Amino acid sequence: MRIIRYFNGNELPQLAAVTDEDKIYALPYEDFLELVKAAEFNESTPLQHVQDVIQGAPLIPSPLSQLELLVPIEAQEVWAAGVTYERSRDGRNYESSTNHAEGPTFYDKVYDAKRPEIFFKSTKERTVGPGDTVFLRSDSTWQIPEPELGIVLDDTGGILGYTIGNDMSSRDIEGENPLYLPQAKIWRHSCAIGPTIRLAESVENPYDLRIICRIYRHDALVFEDAANTSQLKRKLDELARFLVRDNVVFNGTILLTGTCIVPPNDFTLREEDRIDIEIPGIGILSNTVKQQQPKSALR
Template sequence: MRIIRYVNENSVAILAALTKEGKVYPLPQADFMKLVQQANDQNLSLLAFVESAVLGVDPISHSVESLSLLVPIEAPEVWASGVTYERSRDARNFESSEGEIESVTFYDKVYDAERPEIFMKSTAARTVGPNDEVCLRSDSHWQIPEPELGLVINSKGEILGYTIGNDMSCRDIEGENPLYLPQAKVWKHSCSIGPAVLLAETVQDPYQFEITCRIYRGGLKVVEEKASTRQLKRTFDELVSYLLKDNQIFDGTVLLTGTCIIPPNEFTLADGDRIEIEISDIGVLQNPVRLANPAIPTS
């Protein structure tokens, strides 16, 4: 069972349950965390609560593909994990050493360390949903999407569901100096999540998600890469535990778990591109690419 949000014909945001068969059932709750709260109040699991809510109710006549989807959850904060896959470590090493890989770098040390890399990625105001524009920084000439599985958690760190995240990144800015990481990761519309939250109870093994990233330019597919969460170096519980250490986390926070898909080193996103990130059982997150400041084209 997946949870989505969409805008109806009256321009009202609607929370809904989306079944495996693609049927959409509107829910009376205003948002995802209200759904969680009411399930807890009734001592029901989230899945059982949703199933009871749609029992005997007719689905809407529209298909999910025809709906104007919103972010499935308005996450107060989006955090991200870095260097959790070997491929990510290798890419970070390449961009920070101008193509000449050193024997041992701080990225190698993070990959092998007990403590993972976790950083603030986005806020609700900076995060966009399906089919919304993600933006390119005007002071970077090497920018890519980073497709990631996102964990939707509550303030206790319990994993409520899974979603798709795009951690837009400037490889040249981060490679120039690791202290520039916030600028390489955080700017206007540099993060997207969606199109749904897959309830955690319905997932037998979260380390078997298949991830695909496609990038289109002028209608042609110029990048297609695949990966799987089974390639992760760290566990989800491990990442969440470090996020919670002496830290206040809010209900509905999203933690991105790192990427194993890096486009070829010679590739950079351009204005007008379209990004598709697909994760098995969750759906496809699509976003067009635009300049954050059209008056200043990227170099």
């Protein structure tokens, strides 16, 4: 069972449930957390509650492709985990290869360490949804998407659902100095989430999800690669536990769980590129790319 957020006929945000048969039922909520609270009030799980509600809900006749989808949850905070896949570790090592001596790097060490790398990624004001535009940093010349499975958490670190995330990254900035990580990761429209939230109970095995990334330039496919969450070094609940440890985590927080798809080292995104990230069973998160303007040019 997937949950979408869309503009209804009155141009207001509304939730809907999408079944595995692609039938769409309107839900009487504007926000994903309203649904979660209603399930708790009824001493039910989100999936059971949705199944009960759609018994008498109207069927939306329009196909999913014709609905104006919004970011499925306006998460107050988005966090991300790094170096959770071997490919990510190798990519990070390449970025910083001119800046370290021979031998194990700190990326090698964190890949094998007990404590994962977890960093702050975005707020709801910086996050965009399906069909929206992601921005390139004006002071970076080497930028890529990072396709990731996102987990939607409650305030205890429990997993409510799964979504798709694009953790946009500036490889040159991070490679110059690891202390520049926040600037390499956080800027306007540097994070995309969507198009749906797959309720946790309806995912049989989160460690067997295929992630596919395609990048189009002038409508031509210039990059395609795929990975599987079976390649994930760490468990999802382990990442969530470290996030909530001695921390304040809000209901609906999203934790991106790392990437295993890294474009070739000579590749960088360009304006007007289109990024499609697909996880079958969740959907396709599609975003176009625009060049960020320096702040002085925005005044």
